[in-house]
Amino acid sequence: MKLWDKGYALDRELEAFTTADDPLLDRELVRWDCAASIAHARMLARCGILSEDEAEKLAGELRAIAADAQAGNFTIEFEDEDCHTAIEKRLVGRLGDLGKKVHTARSRNDQVIAALRLWAKDALHTLFAATLDLAASLRQFAETHRDLPMVGRTHTQVAMPSSVGLWAGAWCESLLDDLRILRTAYEVNDQCPLGSAASYGVPLAIDREFTSQVLGFARLQNNVLYANNSRGKIEAVILGACAQIAIDLSRMAQDLINFSLPEFGYFRIPEELCTGSSIMPQKRNPCGLELVRARASAIIACHDQILGIIKALPSGYNRDFQETKRPFLHGLKTTIACVRVMKLTVEKLEVNEARILDAFTPEVFATDEALRLVAEGVPFRDAYRQVAASLDKLQAADPRQAIANRTQPGGPANLRLEVADEAIVGFGEFLQSERDAFQQTINALLGR
Amino acid sequence: MKLWDKGYALDRELEAFTTADDPLLDRELVRWDCAASIAHARMLARCGILSEDEAEKLAGELRAIAADAQAGNFTIEFEDEDCHTAIEKRLVGRLGDLGKKVHTARSRNDQVIAALRLWAKDALHTLFAATLDLAASLRQFAETHRDLPMVGRTHTQVAMPSSVGLWAGAWCESLLDDLRILRTAYEVNDQCPLGSAASYGVPLAIDREFTSQVLGFARLQNNVLYANNSRGKIEAVILGACAQIAIDLSRMAQDLINFSLPEFGYFRIPEELCTGSSIMPQKRNPCGLELVRARASAIIACHDQILGIIKALPSGYNRDFQETKRPFLHGLKTTIACVRVMKLTVEKLEVNEARILDAFTPEVFATDEALRLVAEGVPFRDAYRQVAASLDKLQAADPRQAIANRTQPGGPANLRLEVADEAIVGFGEFLQSERDAFQQTINALLGR
Amino acid sequence: MKLWDKGYALDRELEAFTTADDPLLDRELVRWDCAASIAHARMLARCGILSEDEAEKLAGELRAIAADAQAGNFTIEFEDEDCHTAIEKRLVGRLGDLGKKVHTARSRNDQVIAALRLWAKDALHTLFAATLDLAASLRQFAETHRDLPMVGRTHTQVAMPSSVGLWAGAWCESLLDDLRILRTAYEVNDQCPLGSAASYGVPLAIDREFTSQVLGFARLQNNVLYANNSRGKIEAVILGACAQIAIDLSRMAQDLINFSLPEFGYFRIPEELCTGSSIMPQKRNPCGLELVRARASAIIACHDQILGIIKALPSGYNRDFQETKRPFLHGLKTTIACVRVMKLTVEKLEVNEARILDAFTPEVFATDEALRLVAEGVPFRDAYRQVAASLDKLQAADPRQAIANRTQPGGPANLRLEVADEAIVGFGEFLQSERDAFQQTINALLGR
């Protein structure tokens, strides 16, 4: 029986259409919905709407449901529509009339938003940690290969002397900017919607601040209509940050695919990270990297789907919001998986120093030659044309010397990895403090 | 053991990342892969690479697998990666060395493309039929309410006299144009990739035309590299056509949501197509229509994901293609479901004639008044300004008379539903002929 | 003075916001709006709403406007909002009251749609011709290098023996499938919306079929509401076809960027198609190809913008449609420019046979070796593992011999370019017949 059952039967085809794969998707939300319901019940007790004893009984059963779900023993039937109905059904089944009281002063949408926010906090801790790990791996890779010259490229073609350290440091810093964006997305998510009911609050004196604090949110999402309007919006903000990470990964993946081609041979992706072909015995394909590249488009599509859904949607809850759940869960989980695979790859990447150095053909040094003429007093534009006119006379120079000359801040000879270090430490502290507090709060609620 | 097993173990995390949810998605492809493999085996026999007896043994086992899959008795393990490996494993398990021969002169990607093309043919028959049904329902609705005046709107606001028939006829004709686009997508899909192997053919004298004919494809996809390059591309072409349908549905849904608001009351969506609220007892929400609206964005996102993946991808197979499977299957199936729900809605829609007629306020007739002045010899632009200056003196007129005057082709009084009829008949014949031929071919292969 | 002027002043900021860059964009539409207005005036005369003499006077002045526009002597002021107002203003200025009559029985949106359809027909002829030219160039390139072996790649890495001819033939066939889609988009566009007025027709006995024929449309767009609902939709259909072409070009561009890297050296893009760097004297950058690659994303974005705008838009004209004009014009013109640059590139591409042949390392032949074992009776899967286990013993073979063995239809030794030829001829005939008829019709109207 659905929460909104009023005695008439829904057309079966429509029921399938509206339920869609919520029973499947909601498996991940059970735990978070239970936590939110415990907080809600406690608040109802605090406000005298439930007795303390009732709240405790509800909390006890909700804890049991969360534990069952963790153990794989809580199923959401198609007829239940979603986890919220399944949970309320179990509460009513076990606790009778008391179970029917838990929905006082809230709406299902209220619950969905709260559960998604909690799920997201948890998932964002994981993504934050994974991205920080990857940034640290790149920083380490940059440190290790700080002095190894590598041809720098523009337009994919050879450009100027660069280094392996510069390459890795660039992606490290890019990810650190992503973390800055991700942190803001995290903060926007970290507000409690509960008590907003079906968008307009309820005519009951409930204590929304209390619920928010019990669940460990940084703040209450104030306006109850905004709490509902922000469904989809905050998911999109988070996926927007994920898209930035995913784009960075796709570009790193493209670099590594190129640099490990036999024609380059700079890097080698170890066997255990390569898959084979069903027909070509010799193949060792960089499938992980190709999927990282492709999944950037999946994550962008998840983001765009949500924006497409919420654009021009009227205020207040609309069923359209349901359709944002799948891309949100899928997009965020995919980003985590991509980051982890990239970290694995960076850590296991084999560097072929000889091939890297072999690539330093004379043309790599053309700009250096022009600047040498500038040092002799030739205006830059004239020096440029002079070198361009006699490219065939260019000499290869010592790659190590060439990068040693690039001493400006952030240049190959002056990577200033300490800039990244400072950010890594800062983000690490932020993450640890947030994650610890959150886990303690949730464990306290769910009784672990 | 994977098809490409060479004796080393893949990193477990990478394995999970590359396998993703293929085992789940591929459930739908087993039947089609079996059909394609039977055709491939027969071709190998025809070319003397297998004996006729070997081909028949393979076909027998493949038929059994297809039947098991239909009955839910064929499972694809995570370790199998996908249905193709699972099927080859079963063939080897049951037929020994013979099972190992079926992969001669093809690649797994070859198989994937072929299975997806066959799956798509089948799904497109379903979508084509459902869309044609919806067009026919709208045409019927237009016929039934041909003479019922309804306020025509621009900018959502009241504009001019129109009719319920015009409204329904408009969406009917829009869907018929969509079917034109869908038919082209169908035809582009209807080419056989088999024998293209890993993109470059094989050094064996195989008969690709034969395989194509046995599977009932309209033509062989000629260039073997193009066969592989077109993965993703053809999926995107199909989803592009789906997106057109989905956009039409989203707009129809928006109209129906508006027109069934209490403030309008033109239409009423019957109870069995409405869901309720968990908190508000009075609600009867048009959830089906809202989800049709939202899922248009899902379908567009599926399309865009594929375009994003294949943009700038180098020639030949890339693992990125795997990531196009999920949006393709999901997007096409979602379109079918949306079309069906819309047909259900149109057929059950209740029309409130009184409310529809009540909406004819005087301002609806402003343009008619201006044109009446034109008939008296006033230049249009002057008549326009004259009416604009005395809007408060406008009189309401008889809505039925107002639409009776709109006799130009395609106008409210001259819907010319025969234009749609002709297209409906034409598409119906096309569909029936295609579907019958395909089902006979597949049944012959799979032995039903 | 605006067409809809009623004596009050619009807020200046809002006016700038709603007018946007229409005066600029509409420069291209003047000619087409004049042609449509001539046809409309003739129809009004035929129906007795104007006299023949009036229609001829209007036609004369409209022809003069079109000629002025061609010569750059017709300007659209910001105050005019768009070309339609500017043209009506000129008609009134020159012809007095007669000028005010031309808008009888139509709306501005009616005009916009008609002008865009005509503009699109013309632009699609150009795109069709350019794409056909490119397909023919690729077919010629394939013919010229039919027997030149090139390493075939999967996952960007070396895979199997292939040929330059196969590569070029693949993209040729891909474009021919695009043309199939483009032709359908063309046909969907080729219907006349005129007489639909503001979405609901007019209470006048006008002859819409006549207008449609005079303008050379293939058919009348029947339902007058559909005529308006289809704004944006048909633009998106056309840009969907453009996106397919653009994606193909982006992939071809990626191939050429890769193959012309110094590490590959298969192709060389001649100097006159390369730009330089402002700082690096040696650079010859494949900027045209990079921009072709990037502009695929621009074209997709134009397509998506339109889908995003029309999704869930209510029936009847909405101002939102205005915002589809810019991406439509920009997307279609960008596609034409990309196709032309790619044709230029293909035609001038220099082929380095020696570097192409040098790339045939032993591993390219691994599959051939496995299939040799199959020919000796080893089951394929065993042969595969046998070769995989002794990759270091693989021998390089003769590339020309290797591709000579690939004789299956569509394989390197059997390109069957006649398949492409047939399509090229068919599309060429279609194009010529359509273009000739259209130009005659328009010239007759505009008096050239």
Add this chain to the structure above:
Amino acid sequence: MKLWDKGYALDRELEAFTTADDPLLDRELVRWDCAASIAHARMLARCGILSEDEAEKLAGELRAIAADAQAGNFTIEFEDEDCHTAIEKRLVGRLGDLGKKVHTARSRNDQVIAALRLWAKDALHTLFAATLDLAASLRQFAETHRDLPMVGRTHTQVAMPSSVGLWAGAWCESLLDDLRILRTAYEVNDQCPLGSAASYGVPLAIDREFTSQVLGFARLQNNVLYANNSRGKIEAVILGACAQIAIDLSRMAQDLINFSLPEFGYFRIPEELCTGSSIMPQKRNPCGLELVRARASAIIACHDQILGIIKALPSGYNRDFQETKRPFLHGLKTTIACVRVMKLTVEKLEVNEARILDAFTPEVFATDEALRLVAEGVPFRDAYRQVAASLDKLQAADPRQAIANRTQPGGPANLRLEVADEAIVGFGEFLQSERDAFQQTINALLGR
């Protein structure tokens, strides 16, 4: 003559293709490029690469160019490709060899990034201010109509008692969250790329920190390759924040379009913000709001175009980046225009209290009735079903009383506008401090 001229002529078609509309777009960048070049010249002097006198001469001429550009007297010819070439050409024309020296130790891409960052800082100040103004207008509107009940809606349909204040407050708070995101985007943009040259730095001891400080950037973008990799990325981050604002505006616009329909009549958009129809004399169309709605899709498309371009792009400068300029400028400027039009609309919106109150039908109070039963001891789910079963007996209640009961934080009777106030003040201080400092810096450089 182009910066990279080496004595050969570029194909004219390719030249047009690569130059595209840069000469037009770059008009806005001249001022910022001049400022950046002055800073660069001063840094070169500081490092002894130029003399102080040379730097001052360059600065003087650059100031003159900026002034000319401001006055509309500096044109960028098609042959110049972009503003950077045009400026260097003028420097050389006026200063001879000295002009040729300014490009020492930088690349054109370096310049483009720097100019775009400065342009963006300025535009973001404008957007920030406009959004803050709109938030303040909404806050004021909420205050003014704090006690005016309005039917709250879910699924567009009537749901529960709400208020005009709650509606306005919701969008105010939503925009304040957007500003949080925008501020992060601003901070990510606020780093100086100069001195990164063509991605790999230069073999000269330049002082990048100095240039960064002279230009008033918050920090130096450290890694020189990251500085180049981040082109497109940071633009996308900014447009991602714009998209959030645009989505909010599109939803507000949709609400206002609905609420000002004659069927609702809650609000009236004043005449000066409405456009008319060319054919229907009575029309007053909410065109500004419809374009705000449509342009949300334009802004999203700009964002997606950039993501599509940079996805999987190799490290280092690629010409693809050029194609991100147009959507970046267009998307950001469009967002500003939309915010301003929305502010105009909110400020001039006329509220029809009588119509708003008339809309309170009995069903609006169904939930209140259920909760009344809960207060009497009925479990919520039972009360819900009881009310659902006797909807026809529901009584209308006093709307003002109904919202007075909603006293929970953020509910209709307890909007807590001080939450918004605090944020508005904080953002205002941030903006003022940033803008003042920036304008002083730029004025100092450009000598105003």
